[in-house]
Amino acid sequence: MNRIAERFRDGLWRDNPGLVQLLGLCPLLAVTTTFVNGLGLGIATLSVLVVSNGLVSATRRWIRNEIRIPIYVLIIASLVTCTELIFKAWFPALDRSLGIFIPLIVTNCAIVARAEVFASRNPVGSSIVDGFVMGTGFALLLVTIGAFRELVSMVWLLALLPPGAFFSLALAIAVKNAIDGRRGEKREDAVPQPTRLVR
Amino acid sequence: MSDASMTRSGLTLAAIAAVCTTLVALTFQLTDERIDANRQAWLEQSLQPVLAGVSFDSGIIDSQLTFPSPNALPGAGDAIIYRVYSAGAPAAALFVVSAREGYSGPIKLLVGVDADGAVTGVHVLEHRETPGLGDQVETGKSDWATQFRGRSLGDPVSAGWAVRRDGGEFDQLTGATITPRAIVKAVRETLEYYAENRILVFGVSGDPAPPDEVSR
Numbered sequence: 001m002n003r004i005a006e007r008f009r010d011g012l013w014r015d016n017p018g019l020v021q022l023l024g025l026c027p028l029l030a031v032t033t034t035f036v037n038g039l040g041l042g043i044a045t046l047s048v049l050v051v052s053n054g055l056v057s058a059t060r061r062w063i064r065n066e067i068r069i070p071i072y073v074l075i076i077a078s079l080v081t082c083t084e085l086i087f088k089a090w091f092p093a094l095d096r097s098l099g100i101f102i103p104l105i106v107t108n109c110a111i112v113a114r115a116e117v118f119a120s121r122n123p124v125g126s127s128i129v130d131g132f133v134m135g136t137g138f139a140l141l142l143v144t145i146g147a148f149r150e151l152v153s154m155v156w157l158l159a160l161l162p163p164g165a166f167f168s169l170a171l172a173i174a175v176k177n178a179i180d181g182r183r184g185e186k187r188e189d190a191v192p193q194p195t196r197l198v199r
Numbered sequence: 200m201s202d203a204s205m206t207r208s209g210l211t212l213a214a215i216a217a218v219c220t221t222l223v224a225l226t227f228q229l230t231d232e233r234i235d236a237n238r239q240a241w242l243e244q245s246l247q248p249v250l251a252g253v254s255f256d257s258g259i260i261d262s263q264l265t266f267p268s269p270n271a272l273p274g275a276g277d278a279i280i281y282r283v284y285s286a287g288a289p290a291a292a293l294f295v296v297s298a299r300e301g302y303s304g305p306i307k308l309l310v311g312v313d314a315d316g317a318v319t320g321v322h323v324l325e326h327r328e329t330p331g332l333g334d335q336v337e338t339g340k341s342d343w344a345t346q347f348r349g350r351s352l353g354d355p356v357s358a359g360w361a362v363r364r365d366g367g368e369f370d371q372l373t374g375a376t377i378t379p380r381a382i383v384k385a386v387r388e389t390l391e392y393y394a395e396n397r398i399l400v401f402g403v404s405g406d407p408a409p410p411d412e413v414s415r
Contacts, residue, residue, distance in 0.1 A: 030330055059215065067208045071215050078219035082226040089230035092237040099334065100327055162331070 004129065011133030018141040018169075019176050023110035028142060029165040031101050033153075038146025040094040042139025044087065044102055046132070048079045049111050053131030055079075056119040063120075072115045073106075080106045110138060145172060242309070242324060246281060246293055248338070249311040249320035251348075255283035255290040264400075272296050272392050273385040274305070282401055289314045289401040292393065295324070298385035302377045303327040306336070310389045316397075317351040320344075321386055326378075333378035343379070346370060352390050360387040 017023045024045070031037045055075050063071055084102045087095040095102060105111070114134055119127040145168045152159035152168075159168065246259050262282045272278040274297030281293040291313045298306040306326040311319035321344045328334050335341040346369060352360075361367025362379050371379045393400060 062211055064204070064208050064211070067212055070212060074212075074215055074219050078223050081223050085223075085226050085230040085234065088237065089233035092241065096241070100330055 007129060007133050011130070011137040012140065013137075013176075015134075016137040016141060016176075017110040017113075017134050018138050019173055021110070021113070023113055024108040024138060025169070027101050027104060027108060028138075028145070029162070029169065031098055032142055032146040032149055032165060032168070033160050034150045035143060035147040036094065037097055038142035038144075039139070040087075040091070040098055041101055041105075042135075042142040044083050044098075045105055045108060045111070045142075046135030046139045048076065048083055048105055049114060049135035049138075050128055050131040051079050052076050052111055053114055053119040053127040054124055056115040057122060057124045057127035060120050068116075068120065069112075072112050076111055076115070077106050110134065141172065145169060148172075238325075242295065245309055245322050245324060249293060249309050249322050250283065250291055251320055253283065253291045253311070253313055253319050255285045257282075257284040257290075259283055259293070271388075271396075273298060273388045274307075275299070280400060291319055292400050294389050294393075296385055296389055298381040300377070300381040300384065301326060301328060302333050302375070302381075303329070306378070306381060306385075308382065308385055310386055312390060312393050315351070316390060316394055317349055317354075318347045318386065318390070321347045321382070323382070328378045329375065332372065332375040335372045335375070336378055336382055341372075343370065343372060344382075347386055352387075352394055360384075 011017075013019075015021060018025070018028050027041055027045070031041045052072075052075055056072060059071070080103060083105065084095075087098075087102055114131060118130045122130070145165075148171075149159045149164055149168050152164070156164075158164045243260055250259075259281050262284075264280045264282065266272065266278040266280065268275065268277050270278050272294060276297075279295040283290045283293075291311055294310045294312065296308050296310060298308055304327045306328065307324040309320075309322040309324055311321070313319050322338055323336050323344065326334065326336070328336070336343050338344055355368045358366065359368040360383060362369050362371040362376060362383055364371055364376055365380065367383065369379065369383050
């Protein structure tokens with residue numbers, strides 16, 4: 001039980017893919033103009049991440065090291081294509097407003113990073129939990145920044161434009177670091193930890 | 200890598216590719232019908248705004264006419280046309296066409312032309328252009344597409360039917376010339392088609408009853 005709580009703390013806060021690892025910034029900055037867009041892309045990314053972590057983990061024993069990357073790419077690309085079709089069929093308005101960013105989930109490095117760092121060396125159950133936690137962390141950040149920009153844009157239009165995206169993300173990271181600082185957590189927790197991403 | 204391990208890797212890749220392809224194929228089967236219905240609904244919803252300023256008293260959707268491929272309209276597949284009439288006389292035609300030379304794939308457009316050959320509106324239905332640059336041709340993102348309203352083949356004259364960079368009269372977009380260039384060309388070709396095939400489009404001139412079938 002404690003371990004699950006610990007995992008959530010990692011995914012949502014200490015290791016948040018957007019806030020701390022700074023992965024998947026292109027969609028994060030580009031689509032977070034409204035709460036609904038953030039939520040849409042957040043849910044799409046979350047579902048791809050959960051299923052891709054599950055599949056990568058389930059097949060990890062048969063996959064030789066040399067061909068793992070093409071296989072991750074295959075799995076992730078197929079899942080994203082399915083997600084795109086599902087969005088087109090059941091959420092056409094959201095699909096139009098997210099446009100090309102749904103297919104571009106393929107290039108979200110947060111997904112391949114979780115496949116490589118976690119799912120390829122852990123059992124299926126805990127890989128799915130990892131995908132869920134990391135995806136939720138990413139989705140919550142998208143939703144927060146989307147809602148923030150939508151609200152601020154009522155008084156300051158710049159919030160909707162590209163600079164507004166950078167300012168909002170910077171603000172979110174600053175707030176997180178300030179909270180961490182106040183809590184007196186260790187400094188290493190507040191900075192990106194690239195060493196965890198390489199083999 | 201030894202031959203045996205290379206074969207094994209190849210087989211693993213092939214097996215996973217087969218599984219992934221099946222997954223995509225199944226999802227496609229499951230969603231195909233709904234996607235088509237959504238596409239049609241979006242098209243029908245976009246028809247009215249493209250007819251801004253045209254007065255007509257006939258229904259739009261039941262006036263659909265399909266010109267089978269190949270035809271002279273821009274785009275690859277069958278061309279779909281809607282006609283509206285005012286007191287029995289042709290008021291305007293709506294063309295669903297594709298600009299083939301978009302930056303990333305075809306751009307599906309709705310072009311409205313009134314009975315005199317002037318554009319009533321241009322609306323981008325589907326595209327894959329670059330977000331923030333080429334996607335400004337979308338009606339909701341900027342008013343770029345409104346510059347076509349009221350223009351016709353004589354206004355501007357033929358050389359003017361190009362973006363400014365090519366010596367024409369239409370604005371390009373900062374950082375994106377290819378997308379507007381493709382759309383200007385498709386709109387011009389639609390007008391040219393209309394000019395030559397007005398009778399084909401409206402059936403017998405002035406007759407509100409459309410012919411059942413049009414073949415070229």
